[in-house]
Amino acid sequence: MSKQSPIIAPSILSADFARLGEDTAKVLAAGGDWVHFDVMDNHYVPNLTMGPMVLKALRDYGITAHIDVHLMVKPVDRIVPDFAKAGANSISFHPEASEHVDRTLGLIKEAGCQAGLVFNPATPLNWLDHVLDKLDFVLLMSVNPGFGGQKFIPSALDKLREVRRRIDDSGRAIRLEVDGGVSADNIGAIAAAGADTFVAGSAIFNAPDYAAAIAAMRHAIG
Numbered sequence: 001m002s003k004q005s006p007i008i009a010p011s012i013l014s015a016d017f018a019r020l021g022e023d024t025a026k027v028l029a030a031g032g033d034w035v036h037f038d039v040m041d042n043h044y045v046p047n048l049t050m051g052p053m054v055l056k057a058l059r060d061y062g063i064t065a066h067i068d069v070h071l072m073v074k075p076v077d078r079i080v081p082d083f084a085k086a087g088a089n090s091i092s093f094h095p096e097a098s099e100h101v102d103r104t105l106g107l108i109k110e111a112g113c114q115a116g117l118v119f120n121p122a123t124p125l126n127w128l129d130h131v132l133d134k135l136d137f138v139l140l141m142s143v144n145p146g147f148g149g150q151k152f153i154p155s156a157l158d159k160l161r162e163v164r165r166r167i168d169d170s171g172r173a174i175r176l177e178v179d180g181g182v183s184a185d186n187i188g189a190i191a192a193a194g195a196d197t198f199v200a201g202s203a204i205f206n207a208p209d210y211a212a213a214i215a216a217m218r219h220a221i222g
């Protein structure tokens with residue numbers, strides 16, 4: 001399966017939390033495709049962010065775009081139905097944080113969401129071996145999870161190429177998402193390595209003009 005059309009998913013971890021609905025609507029109006037929603041539990045990662053109530057509040061505010069929930073939590077399973085009920089469209093998790101990866105993927109699908117597996121920079125790709133057919137997307141972290149505004153780790157490019165090869169060999173329509181340190185300066189190389197779904201937080205929300213930042217990324221993807 002060749003690459004799918006590019007998606008830019010602004011990470012609202014870098015949005016103004018005091019005006020989250022407004023800032024999310026603004027970044028979507030500026031050209032963002034999905035909302036990337038980072039859930040951190042101060043256990044699996046050393047930070048604490050948002051839960052299902054915040055996601056529901058965004059839906060109630062009028063956000064209708066695809067909301068892409070990245071669970072950085074341990075354990076995983078018991079929170080999955082709550083995010084689905086709150087209005088998540090896709091849910092990803094870290095395999096080493098789940099007791100039973102296949103079961104967690106099943107729970108996500110049963111809840112009506114797209115399912116993804118997330119790999120930290122040092123997580124081996126063999127977690128993909130027996131579940132590729134159950135995935136809607138693979139999310140490769142190009143920073144260690146927990147914080148926005150970190151620098152892209154260059155070895156992620158080789159890993160992206162390897163996952164792209166595995167997806168292409170499978171013939172399945174699986175998206176390849178990348179997250180961490182993505183900017184207009186490196187997104188061209190990241191796309192060339194095989195990514196089709198791009199999460200960006202600080203490069204968009206710290207820019208004076210969200211639309212110009214997103215347009216520069218689309219232009220660099222080509």
Ligand SMILES: O=C(CO)[C@@H](O)[C@H](O)COP(=O)(O)O
Binds near residue numbers: 014146147
């Ligand atoms: O999941 C995470 C961090 O753990 C990311 O989604 C960050 O929010 C990306 O932020 P930038 O690196 O683009 O600033």
